[in-house]
Amino acid sequence: MAVEDDHVLISLTGITKEFPGVKALENVSLDVRKGEVLALVGENGAGKSTLIKILSGLYHKDNGEIRVRGKSVEIQDARHAQELGISTIFQEPTLAPHLTAVENVYLGREIYHSYFGGTVKILNEKEMYQETEKLYRNFFSTVEDLKRPVIELGALKNRVIEIAKALSVKASVVIMDEPTAALAEHEREVLFDFIRALKEQGVSVIYVSHHLKELFLLADRFHVMRDGKHIATVSADETDIDQLVSMMVGREISNFIAKETVPIGEESLRVIGLNQPGVLKNINFHIKKGEIVGIAGLAGSGRTETVRAVVGADRISSGAVEVDGKPFRIQSPRDAIRAGIGLLPENRKLHGALIEMSVSNNITLASIKRVLSKKFVLKKKAELDIASDYVQRLGIKTPTVHQKVRFLSGGNQQKVILAKWLFTKPKVLIFDEPTIGIDVGAKVEVYNLMAEFVRGGGGILMVSSDLPELMGLSDRIYVMHKGEFVHEFSRDEATEENIMYYASGGHQ
């Protein structure tokens, strides 16, 4: 490790970090070179975010050395990290919800007008607004949302604001922990262009993602981690997805989605003439028992809105839902659950886990009746067995099932919510982006659990931006464009090209 090498901007040696019951990092070393994109990959709970938080001053390392431009430093807090030229987009949402986009972007480094020789500093709202607008315009064509509290905007817009915030800092290293998880294709491409531009200016980027294909578009080198340890660092030209995966998981797994043939039964869900002014137009579809039905479409085409409308999370102006051939009035997600329809939402942070409760409580929460004996008494053992089973199958990395969900890594939190919905065993399960933020090994297990569910006579509706995943699993695929279902493909007809043709409005 040539520390004197002036190509090396940051060098970590022997970093160790322990949490109660978990060795999150064990003797990890890493070099960041000037102007490179370094991809940090590893399974959920491998220690990627922990490493990043140490570099960003949010956690303090137990052991090891950090050198920035050759100088040994102890990073004290977030301010210190910023001063060292490190700017970070974190995996979890980090905006102050009641502040506006402008206020958030400039939080902690406001621009002032100085009066009385600098003794009174009045915020220069105008300049901060202009600067934010400039950044923002790169992602969106309009600027209408800059003065609204960010809590009123969606997850996606919040993500863009976080990115804008990190990019507005003059940094020599920008760290991104799964920045694209909530992004639409368009913003994703803009972000990639940004990253390439940063590179050209000599800025280094540390990039964490489970989307290996996406990483090959960007990364110069891969830094592979497993169970808190550094496994290998390889140059992007000298490796491929299969090799990375086997280094990440330490065992062979098949990336291939094996589609099981399951007998297709009666119709279990039918949606008729769903309308939501300006959002959804005359949506009709059905799902049969044993079927996995996919919805494809670009971001903003109304996929999430469709599934939310079906379970009564959003109001509709007209439309009807039939379950097992009988009409069912669904006005709230509660009604949907009663009718036997479960939705795994896209935005799991907002609608998902109770982070102060344990893993096992979270998994059994939505179907608490199934772990009750004689109605009221909790079958503690049954609950723990069920939870342990899911923990094992999904590879949820946690010291025990009693651990609070708050202390799990981002991807492992996702898995807990996934387990919760799989355990409810409804008639129809709706998945909105089921595998976002989930590592390769667990993805396969999610697919297996889905297959198991339809084998038992359930029906699945799934929205996914991952086309290979969607095509690999679905029996039929509906394509959405501007709030309408514009085409239906059978499994054999669907190809990436012709799905994209309809999704982008090519048929019109």
Added chain:
Amino acid sequence: MENKGLETVYRENNFRFSLKIDRYLLGLFIVLGAIIVVMSFLSANFLTHTNLLNVLQQASFVMILAFGMTFVLSTGGIDLSVGSICGICGGMAAWLLNKDVNVAIAIAAALLLGVIIGAVNGLTITKLNLSPFMATLAMMIILRGILYVWTGAIPFRSYMTSSFQFLGSGRIFGVQFPVIVAIVLLVVLLILYRKMKFGRHILALGSSEEAVRISGIKVDMLRIKVYALSGLIAAAAGVLLASRLATVNPEMGKGYELEAIAAAIIGGTALTGGKGTLVGTALGAIILFMIKNAMNLKNVNPYWETIVIGFIILLAVAVPILAGYIKGRVKNS
């Protein structure tokens, strides 16, 4: 949106930047107007120059405390010790004046004491990790106890000098000095709250501590400053009160913390943090004292006062929730 032009955007931006009149504030003005109209019919003495100025003067002490409270509440905290700080700092000024200490020094010492007590609040909250409620509750009780011991339960008296008297009873253009102080404080604090870094960071802190920490702001220091500010403001109120009352009894300022919280909540500041308005707080204090005044004029049993004020607080908390609920309903259907 594109052809709307940047000028429009800036104008809107500047509007937001100036007095932020939102619907809730407008509601408060309407409530205030309604009280004035109704009362002017019910009592001939109500709508007089003297009476209205008196209401303002009575409201000014709690209003000043409530300004500090608005800052604290905006961080998601609470400061229950302000009533006691008010008492003990007023006592400090009185005691020093009684010892023939220069007025300016006596006042400065009282204010400094307030800052120190506030900072101690901030330290116990941040360093000992106590909840603001517990830390300031303890401080409230301790300070009150100290004041009893210090005075020996006998009020401080005979400390008045003519210059000190002006603070509580003097008038500028016919307006009582405490009212002037409240107005000046409102303007200064409004700038601090809306147009300076400090206020911005406080609102952010109440909104999400994590966000503030990640933005590289020293969270503990910020909290300590907020409680120190609240202590300073409470001390100022205490000095004014000591001058106004001409005696400092050990009960001085007792219960003011609750009235200050009530004024802030009526004014539209959220107990959960992240949202607050100083203008609303001022209106809240005025409404509170106007109702007291009205009941006084109509010879209502003073015990009823507490009950009525309790209901008003309930109403103030319920209105935004109901409004949000109705709005959500309309939007969804």
